[in-house]
Amino acid sequence: MIEFTEEQKLIKQSVSEFAQRKIAPIALEMEKNKEIPQDVIKGMAELGLLACTADPAYGGSGLNAVTAGVIAEELAKGDCTGSTCVFYLVQAAWGFLLNKYGTEEAKKEIFPKATAGDWFLGIATTESGGGTDVVGGKTNIKKDGDFFIVNGEKMYISGVREAATNGGGHITIAHQTPELGSRGMTVFYLPLTAEGITPTYIEDLGREGISCGGFSIDNVKIPKHYILGEENKGFYIIHEGYEYARALIAVICAAAGLKSLENGMNYAKERKVFGQPLAKFQEINFRLAEHYTKLEMLKRLGYEALRAIDLEQEGKGNRFETSKIVAMAKMFASDWACEAINDALQWQGAFGYSRECPDQAAWRAVRSFSLAEGTREVMKMIVARELLGKELISYK
Amino acid sequence: MRFIVCVKQVPESNDLKIDPNANRVLKKGVSTIINFFDQFVLEEASKIRKEGDEIIAISMGDSETKSTLMRCLALGADKAILLNDEKFLESDTFGTSNILAAALKKIGDYDIIFCGNSSLDTGSGQVGPEIAERLDLPQVTYTESIENVEIGKIKIKVQTDEGYSIIESELPLVIAGIPPSYYQPSIPPLPKIIAAQKKPFEVWNAEDIKGDKSKFGSAGSLIKIIKLYKPPKREQGIVITDEPKAAIEKLMELLNKDKVI
Ligand SMILES: Cc1cc2nc3c(=O)[nH]c(=O)nc-3n(C[C@H](O)[C@H](O)[C@H](O)COP(=O)(O)OP(=O)(O)OC[C@H]3O[C@@H](n4cnc5c(N)ncnc54)[C@H](O)[C@@H]3O)c2cc1C
Numbered sequence: 001m002i003e004f005t006e007e008q009k010l011i012k013q014s015v016s017e018f019a020q021r022k023i024a025p026i027a028l029e030m031e032k033n034k035e036i037p038q039d040v041i042k043g044m045a046e047l048g049l050l051a052c053t054a055d056p057a058y059g060g061s062g063l064n065a066v067t068a069g070v071i072a073e074e075l076a077k078g079d080c081t082g083s084t085c086v087f088y089l090v091q092a093a094w095g096f097l098l099n100k101y102g103t104e105e106a107k108k109e110i111f112p113k114a115t116a117g118d119w120f121l122g123i124a125t126t127e128s129g130g131g132t133d134v135v136g137g138k139t140n141i142k143k144d145g146d147f148f149i150v151n152g153e154k155m156y157i158s159g160v161r162e163a164a165t166n167g168g169g170h171i172t173i174a175h176q177t178p179e180l181g182s183r184g185m186t187v188f189y190l191p192l193t194a195e196g197i198t199p200t201y202i203e204d205l206g207r208e209g210i211s212c213g214g215f216s217i218d219n220v221k222i223p224k225h226y227i228l229g230e231e232n233k234g235f236y237i238i239h240e241g242y243e244y245a246r247a248l249i250a251v252i253c254a255a256a257g258l259k260s261l262e263n264g265m266n267y268a269k270e271r272k273v274f275g276q277p278l279a280k281f282q283e284i285n286f287r288l289a290e291h292y293t294k295l296e297m298l299k300r301l302g303y304e305a306l307r308a309i310d311l312e313q314e315g316k317g318n319r320f321e322t323s324k325i326v327a328m329a330k331m332f333a334s335d336w337a338c339e340a341i342n343d344a345l346q347w348q349g350a351f352g353y354s355r356e357c358p359d360q361a362a363w364r365a366v367r368s369f370s371l372a373e374g375t376r377e378v379m380k381m382i383v384a385r386e387l388l389g390k391e392l393i394s395y396k
Numbered sequence: 397m398r399f400i401v402c403v404k405q406v407p408e409s410n411d412l413k414i415d416p417n418a419n420r421v422l423k424k425g426v427s428t429i430i431n432f433f434d435q436f437v438l439e440e441a442s443k444i445r446k447e448g449d450e451i452i453a454i455s456m457g458d459s460e461t462k463s464t465l466m467r468c469l470a471l472g473a474d475k476a477i478l479l480n481d482e483k484f485l486e487s488d489t490f491g492t493s494n495i496l497a498a499a500l501k502k503i504g505d506y507d508i509i510f511c512g513n514s515s516l517d518t519g520s521g522q523v524g525p526e527i528a529e530r531l532d533l534p535q536v537t538y539t540e541s542i543e544n545v546e547i548g549k550i551k552i553k554v555q556t557d558e559g560y561s562i563i564e565s566e567l568p569l570v571i572a573g574i575p576p577s578y579y580q581p582s583i584p585p586l587p588k589i590i591a592a593q594k595k596p597f598e599v600w601n602a603e604d605i606k607g608d609k610s611k612f613g614s615a616g617s618l619i620k621i622i623k624l625y626k627p628p629k630r631e632q633g634i635v636i637t638d639e640p641k642a643a644i645e646k647l648m649e650l651l652n653k654d655k656v657i
Contacts, residue, residue: 006462006463006466006593007590007592009463010463010466010467010470010584010589010592011586011589013429013463013467014583014584014585014586014589017581017583018583021580021583047583047585047586048585048586048587049586052586056587061587061590062590063586
């Protein structure tokens with residue numbers, strides 16, 4: 001297990017205090033109201049959690065990936081609905097990408113607002129025609145003097161309402177040179193308040209404190225300083241953002257699962273059946289041991305994946321090795337956490353199935369992560385690609 | 397002015413495990429936090445500090461105590477000192493106050509020494525007053541807030557059984573603080589945690605603080621623990637959830653039944 005630095009230990013403690021004091025007591029309410037209260041968002045901003053991977057020069061905390069993981073873990077323990085975890089992780093991961101590839105002008109414009117909690121910074125690559133096959137997307141971007149014109153649509157995107165109403169936007173990818181396929185795609189920042197953006201909303205199964213939706217993009221004009229990295233190199237750039245998010249998700253799933261296991265375990269220790277604590281029965285305690293072991297493994301692998309990202313940024317890592325370990329960490333993250341939470345619900349009997357039980361919200365939240373930021377199946381494709389080599393890639 | 401804040405690291409949970417043979421609380425694997433009262437006085441010190449003032453956080457403890465001192469640096473202390481030596485082990489309040497007083501003498505030049513009124517684990521409330529005695533300083537306990545401070549003089553609001561009183565004192569002095577009921581400890585934000593890593597942090601051992609070593613650690617302690625045990629678990633109380641009128645009737649019935657009234 002990674003040994004945390006003194007700084008990381010203090011950050012962990014601060015986030016834990018914040019999450020337990022300010023988020024845990026109102027978590028279920030966030031889902032009822034379908035929003036994260038402004039004072040929670042402002043509190044996260046004051047602590048320095050939002051877009052925490054941005055350089056301090058732009059208002060960020062300049063955190064590395066492992067430290068970003070420490071925050072994700074504590075938020076996941078405190079927010080059974082996962083809403084603040086998503087709000088946090090998307091901005092940490094895609095803030096990292098903007099910080100690395102964005103222009104000075106864009107960073108100066110976006111980060112101070114995002115880190116202050118005024119704007120939301122999201123990711124929008126999925127389209128109604130497909131998410132896994134990024135190249136299969138239809139959205140296109142064309143150069144127009146000093147500007148670019150974007151047309152298309154995006155779907156199943158987190159934080160649409162937040163960005164469209166409060167301000168902010170999403171990191172997006174589109175075809176600039178369609179005939180070149182993956183080699184002709186460009187990544188850019190798309191403000192959701194721009195003229196030509198029409199949002200729509202979707203009711204999701206979980207993490208209801210943050211919105212999910214889509215938007216049509218109709219002749220939206222963006223300045224050239226919104227382009228991230230080189231034009232037509234977007235397909236390669238975007239994967240660094242996905243991977244950052246995937247590694248954070250692995251840690252979030254492990255932490256959410258472990259928290260529910262703890263709830264289930266406490267219940268099983270207290271609840272008496274046939275004159276004995278429920279936890280004494282092997283059906284319960286063997287399952288507890290198995291889930292705990294899997295989730296601890298998952299957490300450790302999640303941190304290893306985050307460390308691989310840090311090493312790569314320090315010039316000590318390898319792009320493909322990072323992709324592989326990140327995919328390994330995310331592959332079973334949602335499944336293992338969901339299985340553990342499902343049993344924790346079962347142990348809690350009918351209460352576990354009631355809306356008052358925090359763990360049902362955790363299950364609904366964690367379930368999303370076998371899809372969001374790359375599906376379980378895609379993780380398998382990546383690991384297989386790294387093991388077998390490019391000649392045996394299934395999707396080519 | 398120079399303010400010194402004495403802090404203690406305490407176990408986070410109330411559910412402590414005891415080693416019955418050694419009569420000691422088992423520390424391994426137990427997560428720890430700053431004593432709640434100590435964070436309060438540190439925040440009070442930060443409130444009254446003016447430009448040019450200095451806040452030093454000091455703690456006697458093992459190497460793990462570093463995290464508590466780092467938190468103090470993130471909460472506004474300018475410098476931290478860890479008193480760490482095998483000779484300090486097994487100190488009771490008498491030994492602890494001897495060690496702290498020796499370190500405070502070494503620092504010299506102070507205006508206010510802050511302590512928590514008591515600690516969450518052992519809760520004796522003796523260390524602050526003992527330090528004051530050893531340094532021959534006035535002491536004010538149960539301090540809730542500092543009303544005013546100027547060179548050589550301070551006005552303090554203290555909690556009393558009847559309410560509050562306002563006390564004036566000369567400086568230097570020892571203040572033992574207790575937070576008001578509405579106090580919410582601040583959470584150190586990330587930028588301050590990051591900045592804290594660059595602040596001065598010193599570790600002093602028994603040699604560094606000089607003083608009479610026979611008064612440190614178990615040798616200098618007066619208390620002998622004969623038996624350490626958990627109090628028996630209290631039965632769960634009765635919670636009445638009826639409407640007010642019915643609840644009062646039920647409460648009266650119970651109080652009459654138990655002959656309370
Ligand atoms: C709650 C939630 C929030 C989301 N937020 C965002 C967001 O903020 N931004 C964003 O861009 N997207 C977001 N998404 C979308 C997510 O990234 C996509 O759902 C995901 O990439 C899959 O795309 P798809 O839904 O179009 O499924 P498809 O790509 O159509 O895939 C359908 C199924 O086929 C499987 N599959 C695909 N290819 C293969 C193959 N070669 N072999 C085997 N199986 C395969 C997939 O794994 C999947 O199970 C979110 C999704 C959810 C559920």
